[in-house]
Amino acid sequence: MSVISRLGIVLAVIGLAYIVYLDITIRNRFEGQRWPIPAHVYTRPLELYQGLRLSRQRFIEELQELGYRRVEHARQQGSYAMEHDVIRVVARPFVFWDGTRPELPFAVQFRGGKVARLTHDGEPVDLVRLEPRLFGSVSSMDHEDRTLVRLDQVPQKLIHALLTVEDRDFYRHVGIDPRGLARALWANLSAGRVVQGGSTLTQQLVKNFYLTAERTLVRKLNEMIMAVLLEIHYEKTEILEAYLNEVYLGQAGGRAIHGFGLGSLFYFGRPLTELDLPEIALLVSLVRGPSFYNPHRHPERSRERRDLVLDKMAELGFIDRRTRQRATTAPLGVSSDAVQSALAYPAYLGFVRQQLRQDYREQDLRSEGLRIFTTLDPDVQQAAEAALRRRVTAIERARKLAAGTLEAAAVVVRSDSGEVAAMVGARRSRFAGFNRALEARRPVGSLIKPAVYLAALQQPHRYTLATLLEDAPLRVKQAGSPVWAPQNYDRRFHGQVLLIEALAQSYNVSTASLGMAVGVDNVIAVIRQLGISRRLQAFPSLLLGAVELTPIEVAQMYLTFASGGFRTPLRSIRSVLSQDQQPLARYPLSVEQVIEPGPMALLNHGLQEVVRSGTAQVLRGRFPDGIRVSGKTGTTDDYRDSWFAGYAGGYLTVVWLGRDDNEPVGLSGASGAMLVWADIMRRLDLHSEEFPLPLDVELVAVDQGTGRLADTHCEDVIELPFIVGSAPTERAPCASPQSNDAGGGKLRSWLKRLFRN
């Protein structure tokens, strides 16, 4: 054999080995899971039932947010129609955590801001669940995001459009297409620029899937060999399906939008199956360059390209000329809301991720395609965002603070379930970044005081709401530190005050005395019971809030008050489903009674007094009758932090205002955070059911000045709850001395009857 032929054999062997290597490469990645699929995160679903408080307007907004289209007659899923006072909807099928709900046509009527009637096929139904909205994902390192579609879920028109402009001979070629290449070359030469690519879909898939973006001859050669190999091993339909899911279609911040499934949601806010022809053409036109043809940034260019796709479809006979004509007059139809919602609620998403990390590996969250159903209520979330944005700007102006320096955070929780309905981590709530609701640890000031009072009220033989406290100069000596001499905010001492008054007026000095008498360690024990697990140092200054907590921690603590003494873990997740729709985890409701009903009822009465007559009395009368409002203001040294934590009608909301650099903002809890709090709460659907007084608690009328038993002769009477056996027995000076069983006793039993009924 000649040298040349030997060399030939060697080269052939090397070449063959190389092809075998490429073959293994393509098969390895094409088998099994092809892409890491990020966990997708959904809002709560809207559940409709007769009697639900929901305005017609708000319901239509919800439909629009879900991408439902208003039509003349609702027949197709994802559409609704308005007929007189009836709204007819065809809900999309959806896989929920407790089963699949098929496509569901239903009709709903509203009356007086409530759902009056709900029917399906003319028959009344109890409950209709709309599908929840996808609002975020936990993506991988390269931030690729996609939702997989099967080929049979892709409209035929989309395949036609795609093959028309990208690869006409897809079903005939073997992975590479010399004729297509020649055609592209000719088109480009005659146009003087690149107007057509010569790569087949298979080559494009190979390029995106296996190869780097560099443009070298070797890479091109690899691409062609691999394309042919791919075609040898796999069916055209498999290759096409992979392509449809692989293709890059746009960018949302750091998140890369891949595949037509997510592309459709991202640009139109609707699933792929619901797109019409011009929308399909637009999506296909993006394949050539999502940023160059970005319909939001370059609408003209985008429209031209879309119309070109339509023209070519008509040329090849996929659509007739009239259809083409109609389609080219359609608007682009891209929804900026859809893009917005893809970036919405970064703070809440951060909280979901934090909770997920307790149970899942980061790796699985990024790749296993989990579906996460959260408790986020978009309605509440939007109320919180809007209130915060408007009010913070208004406060800044009114107080002549430098614009943009005042920051904010808010958390809204359902009091009895611990479900977090909304979270805002910054006044510019749509920008991901420092999530103050979770991460800003700030001194809480007077927000800590209820723990001091609760520690006292847990000893009913020593303390009641009517116990007189000394609000007089106090000096606490501590080994190794300067003498601690707390001051009241108004720099005055108030003498003898009722315990409930000291709480309602948030007096520092009397609270500190009380705390020292109860013991700092006991107060810390109560704070732990309430749900704060952070280690706290037993300094006396803790009694007045020299404790740094995050807004979410404050929410956990106050939730225990709002839920009647039951510690309830804050939850953002209801359920997790695997990619193949199997339930993986449920996060059931769980409660733990940590505070006895008696002391809890007393403290809650005190926190209502804060609103009735104390530091939050501005709130009085701002809520409907029958809605009992409880809360506490918090202000820190030099007015650096403004807090309000309060609850009413089934919701607990915590608001913090302050600066990131911790400079003073000149706001007390009442002049800052409380105003935002009220704006949020006034927009929620509050209900009036309350905890009844526990059986071992009675109401007794006492004289406000002395805390002793009052009767009808007394002027400043306050009726207070007492744990049975702990009410004062001495009569107040104003009460008539002779009538032992009449007077106070009578009033007491009268009040008692009044309350029990």
Place this chain on the structure above:
Amino acid sequence: MATGLVLRGVAGPCRGTQVRAFANRSALGRRGVMRSLVVTGLITVALAGCASVGTPTAPVPAPASAKPVVLNLMRDSTRSSAAGQYPQAALAIEQALRIEPRNPWLWHELAKVRSQQQRYHQAVQLAAKSNALSRDARLQAANWLLISAAYKRVGNHAKARMAKERAERIDN
């Protein structure tokens, strides 16, 4: 329309029980046969409605809720429990609790499901929550009995006895 009419029609001294009976029926008969079921439902209710309320030995009557959707979810839950499908039973109650978070009957039902799942600690806690929300002596007694039984199952006989005594004190 039929639902509203019937609910108003039976409103009376024992309304709660009646509504429940009606809800049971209406839920059984979705579609088509609705109308006739409404009629028979009415008759049955009229006959049976008040009877159980006055009898002290009867199982806890469940006025439960004024909302048909809540009553039906409770019924779904009971049915799931009977079939041993406790997670589903709990889901139905949790869904009802989202509609009426301060309804003590629902907390009691959830406590029952947790007992059946042998999650006795949660059962005790949920029954306590039900009690914290309830003014109804009968329901309170039922909660204390449930708490007593749960403590017995975990071998805490002292607490079981105390809870039993609380139940008896209420009953008298």
